[in-house]
Amino acid sequence: MSRVVFLWGLLVVPTLGGCTPAIGDSCNQSSDCSSQGNRVCDTAQPDGYCTILGCTGNGCPDNAACVMFGTSVSGCAANDYDTPSRVSFVLCMKHCSKDSDCRQDEGYACRNPRGLPWDAVILDDNQSQDVCIVPTPSVDAPSPASFDAAVCTPTAPFPDAVAADASDDGG
Secondary structure: HHHHHHHHHHHHHHHHHOOOOOOOOOOOHHHHHHHHOOOOEOOOOOOOEEOOEEOOOOOOOOEEEEEOOOOOOOOOOOOOOOOOOOOEEEEEEEEEEOOOOHHHHHHEEEEEEOOOOOOOOOOOOOOOEEEEEEEOOOOOOOOHHHHHHHHHOOOOOHHHHHHHHOOOOOO
16 A cells, blocks of 8 residues: 555656746636746736746746836936836746747747847846747837937926916016
């Protein structure tokens, strides 16, 4: 009897470890990524993407990179306050060294998220990491400096009111 239990342990226990989802795996819902609720399924990505939202530098498991996307408003120069943008989001992305490390058949490739069009920030110490991400066409992609930055240009508030105040004789 003990021999049967031992053989069962040799066959079943290794397969349980092989079923653990990793960062970057496909998913349909968050429970596909973790039964503990510590990972989520980003269903906006092709065939889902297991990740951790709100990671911190060097805090991602599974040899993944912590990446901040949306670091500034399009067309606005980065500020020097060294604070996250209100439009940014941070998540763990699967680290890779070549396209075949990614789910190529589902549209993912190994790319540097710091480049265009993502213009992301890697929060880890290792700044030279590539991640599995869906590439976007980069043909004729405008540089951030070429966007209309009118939203970032300071102007006098209510120019018509300022002109009316100047012409008012106070009476």
